[in-house]
Amino acid sequence: MVIFLKTNIKQLRQEKGLSQQELAKLVGVTRQTINALENARYNPSLLLAYNITKILGGEHIEDVFIISEDD
Template sequence: MRNDIKARRTERRWSQAELGKELGVSRQTVIAIENDKYDPSLPLAFAIARLFGTRIEEVFFPEEDAPQ
C-alpha cells in the first residue's frame, strides 16, 4: 500500500508532530506511515482522509497505482 500523506502534509506546512497530534498518534507513527513501513488501521486511515478533506482512495492506493 502506498500513500501521498507526506505531500499533503507539506502542502499544508504541517510538521509530522503536528499531524500526529491532530490524529492522536505519535510522530514516529506518522513517519512510518509516510515511509510505507506501516499500514494504518482502517479507522486511522479514514481519520487521515477526513483530516485532508478527501476520500480514503485518494490518499491510499495499491503499489501498482502509485503516482510517479
C-alpha cells in the same frame, strides 16, 4: 502477487503546512507513526486511514492511500 500500500501523506501534509508532529497530534498517534506511514513501513487501521484522509482534505481514503500490486 505482492500488495504494497503507498501514501500521499507527506505531499498532502506539506501542502496543508503541517509537520509530522502536528498531524500526529490531530489524529492521536505518535510522530513516529506518521513517519512510518509516509515511508510505507506501517499499514494503518481503517479508522486511522479515515481520520488522516479527513484531516488532509481527501474525500476518499484512496485519495491518500494507494494500493499497488507487484506480480
